[in-house]
Each structure stands twice: as C-alpha cells, then as structure tokens.
C-alpha cells in the first residue's frame with residue numbers, strides 16, 4: 001500500500017485496529033430528518049468521541065470547522081430521495097478532485113445489490129475505486145437496502161459485502177445481523193456496522209454492537225441510534241467504550257446511565 005493510502009487508512013482505523021465513525025450524511029436522501037435539522041448542533045458535542053465523520057460536501061462546508069475537524073469520509077453518491085421513485089437509482093455526485101480539495105480521508109458510496117440498479121451502483125463503485133486508488137483515497141462501500149429493511153440477513157449481507165470488497169472497496173459498511181461472523185468471514189476487507197432506524201432500547205443497540213465486534217467487525221458507522229437518542233453523548237460514550245475499551249454491553253449500558261444522569265461538568269470529568 002502506498003504511503004498516502006496507508007496514511008489515510010490509519011486516520012480512519014485507530015492504533016487498536018478499531019474505529020468509531022459518526023455518519024451525519026442522511027440528509028442527502030432524507031432531507032432535514034429528526035435531530036439532524038441543524039447538523040452542526042447535533043455533531044458539536046459528539047465530535048470529541050468520533051474517529052471520523054461521514055458527511056456530504058454540503059454539510060461539511062456548512063457544519064464542520066476546518067480548524068478543529070476529524071478525518072472526513074466524504075459521501076459521494078446520491079441523486080435520489082425518500083419521496084422519489086427508487087432510492088437505488090444513485091449516481092456519483094461529487095468528483096475525486098472535490099474530495100482532494102476537501103482533504104477527505106476517504107470517500108463513501110452506496111451499492112444496492114439485488115435492486116433494479118444493482119449493475120449501475122456496482123459500476124459506480126468500480127469507477128470510484130479506479131479514481132480513489134489513483135490518488136491514494138480509500139473507498140468505503142455502503143451496502144444499502146433502500147426501504148427493504150427485511151433484506152438485512154447474513155446471506156444477503158455477506159453477498160453484498162463480498163461483492164463490494166471484490167470491486168475494490170477498502171472498507172465495507174453493512175448492517176449487523178444474526179450470524180454476523182458469516183458476513184465478516186466472507187469479506188476480505190474490514191467491516192463496520194451501521195445501525196439503521198432507531199432501535200427500541202439502548203441496550204438492544206449496545207448488544208448488537210458488542211456482538212458484531214465479537215464476531216469480527218472493526219467498529220461502527222452508527223448514526224440515528226446515537227444522535228436520535230435522548231442522551232446522544234451518553235450513547236456515543238457507551239458505544240465508544242465497546243469499540244475502544246472492550247466494555248461489555250452491560251458495562252456500556254451502565255456508563256450510558258451514569259453519563260445521562262450526570263450534570264454536564266461531572267460527565268466531562270468522567271471522560
């Protein structure tokens with residue numbers, strides 16, 4: 001691996017081999033979704049605990065201070081919306097030149113395996129990898145399921161993740177599922193877990209993150225289950241404890257309860 005690529009990968013994946021990415025890219029197809037109406041305000045208290053931020057160029061320029069940012073994974077696919085005909089009909093929205101101008105540590109693109117736009121989204125990934133490799137910029141592939149959330153089983157996710165890696169993604173982002181080790185074992189590049197819509201309880205999220213890590217994920221790219229939580233900082237810190245401090249789901253839940261109950265100054269000291 002050439003120096004630039006290795007350096008960017010090291011910005012994303014920390015010395016312990018793990019990572020906590022904070023995605024706030026959802027507006028590119030969901031608009032001003034709940035708790036992301038003002039991305040800067042949502043991100044501000046979470047930023048100290050994130051290893052990288054997954055974001056579009058629009059929100060990057062409007063919500064992130066270039067003087068005190070974290071490594072950026074630039075969302076470069078889009079062109080569809082939740083009220084349009086088909087979420088899978090994405091194209092590449094942002095050039096590699098723009099990614100370089102914005103000093104991105106990586107670029108991210110969705111692939112929609114099994115959809116009517118499977119071929120198009122996979123060829124988009126191949127094109128992006130061709131350019132990313134030329135400039136030393138890793139590509140994170142997002143195995144998207146559009147509105148078909150029931151697709152999130154090990155067989156489908158292993159298929160989609162493997163294809164993304166075969167086409168050259170350096171990191172694959174996919175959903176947690178029962179038997180998650182099948183997804184990881186079939187994928188020759190690091191796998192990170194996305195969360196999807198808000199789960200019923202904090203403990204449910206902490207359990208699937210912990211289980212995914214035990215089964216070989218290197219970290220998370222988890223958004224709504226953190227920033228839509230009533231206590232986002234507490235949730236972020238609980239997830240971070242699993243990713244970087246080997247906490248169990250129960251220990252992380254105790255931390256969540258402790259931080260959410262603590263006055264602001266005490267919570268800051270407990271870091």
Ligand code: 5RP
Nearest residue numbers: 023194195196221222223224
């Ligand atoms: C949205 C994305 C998100 O980055 C990804 O789904 C993670 O966020 P969440 O945990 O909220 O699902 O790719 O297009």
